[in-house]
Amino acid sequence: MELKQIIQLVEGEVLTSGFDINRPVRGGCGADLMSDVLAYIGPGALLLTGLCSAQVVRTAQMADVAAIVFVRGKRPSLDTIALANQERIPLITSAHGMFELCGRLHQAGLHSLETPA
Amino acid sequence: MNEGPIRADRVITDGAAGLITRVEELAYELKIGEVMTSPAKTVTPDMRMSDVLALFRDAKVSGAPVMANGELVGIVSIADLIRALQENNTAAAVSEYMTMQVTTLEAGSPVIEALKLFTATRVGRLPVVDQAGHLVGIITKGDITRGVLRALEYDYQEEEVRKYRARHLFEDIVSDRTSLTLRYKIKQGDFAHGGNASSHIKRALVRLGASPQIARRCGIAIYEAEMNLIIHTTNGGAVRVEIEPHQIVMETIDDGPGIEDIDLAMTPGYSTAPDSVRELGFGAGMGLKNIQRCVDDMYLDSTVGRGTRLEMRIFLKPDEQLGDSSSPADRAGRNGGASQ
Ligand SMILES: Nc1ncnc2c1ncn2[C@@H]1O[C@H](COP(=O)(O)OP(=O)(O)O)[C@@H](O)[C@H]1O
């Protein structure tokens, strides 16, 4: 699924600029614990999270996350947005909650890139 | 300065497409003087519009500043020329058709100023002046596009050159055993910069030719270890990475407080992290287990009151070796020779 389709599905607001909107996303993962992301996510996934510290961007970079969606209208600080721009990781915020967003994306065909424990 | 090696047939590759954010930065970094056409083709007020037509055709320009006694007095554009042609009046003087109110740009201003003016005024070109107000060139949107592309191409080539050099580092330097060591100091509690060292390490490995899988495994392991220095130590610590063609050894060292029960620390879910750390998404007690999963060998040494040392090793298979673009077979032959 392409990133632009995901932005539509989550009714997202894009917080960073200049990335390729046609970038392919291989699957999804929802997590609030960064170690969970580092341990259980495949490369090229969309990360849905309620956490919005700079560490989310660093974690995404280490785990080769394709893009981050902040759930329930959360917004990271300007420093975090600047870091994401620098590392070219798209940040999107959506007013909807985690369950709703995972449901929408899964139904639209974005499968899970979470590996079971 | 304005005639760079831009080829009309240049296509934007996927790699260059990733540099699009760079375009915005460049709009602020690049100076108008760096992208303008200089010197500008100029005309005088008493020339005829037919002369302007000849100039535009021969020099392939679509506008020119009008100069009288070294002073900028107006600008004449292709739109003015079309008016003269419609009125069948190409014998008229430039002064009859030129625009006299001319907005100018300073050569030292960032390109973004030109973009703003082009958007606000809808004009196609603007004369560029120096600080004293003397004409030094002319700028169009095309000049900006070319200037930005040139700068992007330069950036892109620079990264390619870096990768190329880094990849050949181990071949270019002859020794019985060559390694590259990276060191970083990590401050206790410095969450704002948490992960910076790991980010540099991952990038270095990619430049040295590590596969995405190897870079990812190293990145994840060292990031968990770097965060442990930030979260759990008294005085921070050090990250040290030794890179060799056949293995990567990563290490974190600190001087306290030390770990009382290493088996317990390794148990998934065990964590002494405070709630403030949990709010950042860390402190789930999974870090050491994560590290173990990512690396081939892990040693954790700790003494309470003395400190902790964590060593992580990744062994590279023959086809994953760093700093060498030759085939595995080739390499086997050469290694055999070196060990005689
Ligand atoms: N460098 C260190 N110094 C002291 N204690 C440490 C260090 N690294 C890890 N620990 C201890 O090991 C525990 C488990 O670490 P880890 O698996 O990374 O989980 P977490 O960091 O989420 O607590 C930590 O909670 C801490 O008590």
Ligand SMILES: [Mg+2]
């Ligand atoms: Mg940890």
